Amino acid sequence: MEDQHTRHDAEAKQLIISDIEKFGCHLTLIEPDNYLPGFVYSIGLFKKYKHPEIICFGLKTQVMAGIINHACDLIKSGEVLSANQLYSGFLEGYDIQLLEVDKAFYPDYLGYAGWFYNTSFDFPALQLVWPDKQNNFPWDESFNPEWLFKQPLLDRSTDFKFYEERNAGVYTTRQAFEGEPILYVYHNEDGDWQFHASLEPDLADAKLVCLEEITRLDPSINDIYHLQYGWHAWRSNKDDEWQYAEDIRDDSIE
Known part of the structure; x- marks a missing residue:
C-alpha cells in the first residue's frame, strides 16, 4: 500500500513538472461544495519564473483557469504582477487586483502546492480578486453583499477564517x-x-x-x-x- 502511495505521489509530481515545462504552470482546481466557493491556483510559477503563485476564488472554474493562464502568459513574457495595483485584460470590462496571501492561509488553500515544494510553504502567493458589476471590490462599502463570501480575502483576518460576518x-x-x-x-x-x-x-x-x-x-x-x-x-x-x-x-x- 505504501509503495502504491509512493508511486502515485511520484506520478502526480511528474505530471505537475510536465505541465510547468509545457505550459509554464500547473493548475489545481477545487470544485465548490454546498457551502464554500470553488477556487483555482497555480503551481510552478515560483519554480520556473521566481514569481508568486496565483489563486482565484468564486468564478466558474473555466473562467478562473483562463484568468490564471492569462497571468502565466504575462509572466512568461517577463511581466511581474504586483499586489495592490489595478490590472485590465483579465476580465472583459473589469479591472482586477492582486493581494499578498498571508502564510497563515497556505495550509487551508495551497496545500497541494506546499506538497509539491517539498512539504514546505516557503514560496510567495498572490490572490487575484475580481469586482462586482459596479466595479466595487470586496473591501468597498458598496460591494454587492450577495457576493461578499464568494472570495475570502487572504491578506487579512487570520484570526477569523469563517465565511460569515464576525457578528453572525x-x-x-x-x-x-x-x-x-x-x-x-x-x-x-x-x-x-x-x-x-x-x-x-x-x-x-x-x-x-x-x-x-x-x-x-x-x-x-x-x-x-x-x-x-x-x-x-x-x-x-x-x-x-x-x-x-x-x-x-x-x-x-x-
Missing part, C-alpha cells in the same frame, strides 16, 4: 464559557452553527452569541471553517484533530 449569531451553551472545551460542532442545513462541549447539550443551557466570540474563546475552532451545510465535526479533546461526517441528527438546540 451562533448557538452554544454556558459550559463552553465556563471552561469546558468545545468538542462538537454542527453546521445545520439552514446555515446555523452550533458549538457544544457535550454530545447532548441541555436546551436550558443554551446561549446565542456572536461567532467571533467562539473563535476568541478557542482559536482552534477556525480549523473547521470549511464545514459544509448538514455536516458535523467532533474531537475527543481540545488537542485532538477534528473529524467530520454528514450530520444525521434530527434534534437541534434551536
Whole structure:
C-alpha cells in the first residue's frame, strides 16, 4: 500500500513538472461544495519564473483557469504582477487586483502546492480578486453583499477564517464559557452553527452569541471553517484533530 502511495505521489509530481515545462504552470482546481466557493491556483510559477503563485476564488472554474493562464502568459513574457495595483485584460470590462496571501492561509488553500515544494510553504502567493458589476471590490462599502463570501480575502483576518460576518449569531451553551472545551460542532442545513462541549447539550443551557466570540474563546475552532451545510465535526479533546461526517441528527438546540 505504501509503495502504491509512493508511486502515485511520484506520478502526480511528474505530471505537475510536465505541465510547468509545457505550459509554464500547473493548475489545481477545487470544485465548490454546498457551502464554500470553488477556487483555482497555480503551481510552478515560483519554480520556473521566481514569481508568486496565483489563486482565484468564486468564478466558474473555466473562467478562473483562463484568468490564471492569462497571468502565466504575462509572466512568461517577463511581466511581474504586483499586489495592490489595478490590472485590465483579465476580465472583459473589469479591472482586477492582486493581494499578498498571508502564510497563515497556505495550509487551508495551497496545500497541494506546499506538497509539491517539498512539504514546505516557503514560496510567495498572490490572490487575484475580481469586482462586482459596479466595479466595487470586496473591501468597498458598496460591494454587492450577495457576493461578499464568494472570495475570502487572504491578506487579512487570520484570526477569523469563517465565511460569515464576525457578528453572525451562533448557538452554544454556558459550559463552553465556563471552561469546558468545545468538542462538537454542527453546521445545520439552514446555515446555523452550533458549538457544544457535550454530545447532548441541555436546551436550558443554551446561549446565542456572536461567532467571533467562539473563535476568541478557542482559536482552534477556525480549523473547521470549511464545514459544509448538514455536516458535523467532533474531537475527543481540545488537542485532538477534528473529524467530520454528514450530520444525521434530527434534534437541534434551536
